[in-house]
Amino acid sequence: MSGTVTPSPAPLQAVRALRRAVAAAALLMAYIAGWAYVVCALFITFDIVARYFLGFSSQATVEVTGYILAGGIAWSLGHTLFRRAHIRVDVFVNRLPVRIRAPLHLFALGLLTALSVLIVWSAWELVDESALFDAHDNSALRIAMVWPQGIWAFGISAFVMSCLVLMLEAALALACGEGASLDALLGSRTLEDETEEALEAVAMAHEGEEPPHP
Numbered sequence: 001m002s003g004t005v006t007p008s009p010a011p012l013q014a015v016r017a018l019r020r021a022v023a024a025a026a027l028l029m030a031y032i033a034g035w036a037y038v039v040c041a042l043f044i045t046f047d048i049v050a051r052y053f054l055g056f057s058s059q060a061t062v063e064v065t066g067y068i069l070a071g072g073i074a075w076s077l078g079h080t081l082f083r084r085a086h087i088r089v090d091v092f093v094n095r096l097p098v099r100i101r102a103p104l105h106l107f108a109l110g111l112l113t114a115l116s117v118l119i120v121w122s123a124w125e126l127v128d129e130s131a132l133f134d135a136h137d138n139s140a141l142r143i144a145m146v147w148p149q150g151i152w153a154f155g156i157s158a159f160v161m162s163c164l165v166l167m168l169e170a171a172l173a174l175a176c177g178e179g180a181s182l183d184a185l186l187g188s189r190t191l192e193d194e195t196e197e198a199l200e201a202v203a204m205a206h207e208g209e210e211p212p213h214p
Contacts, residue, residue: 009176015169019082022165026078029158033072040068060139067148074155078162084189094188102179105186106170113163120160123153 007013044061051057058064080086093104129135130145137143166186173182 008178008181009172012169012172012176012178015165015172019165019169022078022162023082026082026158026162029075029155030079033075033155036068036072036075040065040072058140060141063137063139063141063143067143067151071148071151071155074152074159077155077159081159081162081166084186088188090188098179098183101187102174102182105182106167106174109163109167109170109186113160113167116156116160116163120153120156123149123156127153 008016043058044065047058047061093101096104127146127149130149135145137145170182170186173179173185
């Protein structure tokens with residue numbers, strides 16, 4: 001019957017459900033990272049005010065905020081990848097037909113995944129070394145380095161998981177001949193995507209506002 005949409009194979013549907021679950025977890029991690037940055041800003045503000053008006057300082061602003069910034073970046077990587085919000089230069093690729101563009105997206109994601117695996121391996125090696133030598137920072141708090149490094153390494157591990165899930169879905173989509181869905185999954189954000197995100201942000205900003213009284 002003409003106009004019928006052929007459903008995707010069951011394995012591809014299962015992987016898409018897995019990707020949505022991992023993306024939801026990545027979104028939660030990004031929210032945590034964002035609120036951690038708010039705490040970081042408040043901590044810096046308090047330290048500056050206390051130093052100039054109250055005559056004391058935490059003496060750990062640089063170290064603690066550095067840990068928060070590093071951890072926040074790592075914890076936001078997965079969500080950034082799922083939202084296709086990372087910086088990319090693909091002017092030439094976007095001019096190619098989908099049948100060529102789709103495998104190139106998969107190849108680029110494969111390179112990113114390989115790089116992320118190397119980074120996460122080095123990250124956990126660093127955590128293991130800090131635990132072995134019982135390393136602490138030089139601040140007044142004497143924080144054990146395994147804690148900030150472990151939080152940072154966990155964020156990169158989540159990013160690797162995001163890459164692997166996207167790789168699996170993209171490979172299955174390509175094998176099933178769904179190049180267009182692969183392009184929508186990994187391709188650059190379109191003007192429609194940006195417009196939809198802007199409208200969502202406006203809707204979120206207006207949530208909770210009381211309707212105007214007549």
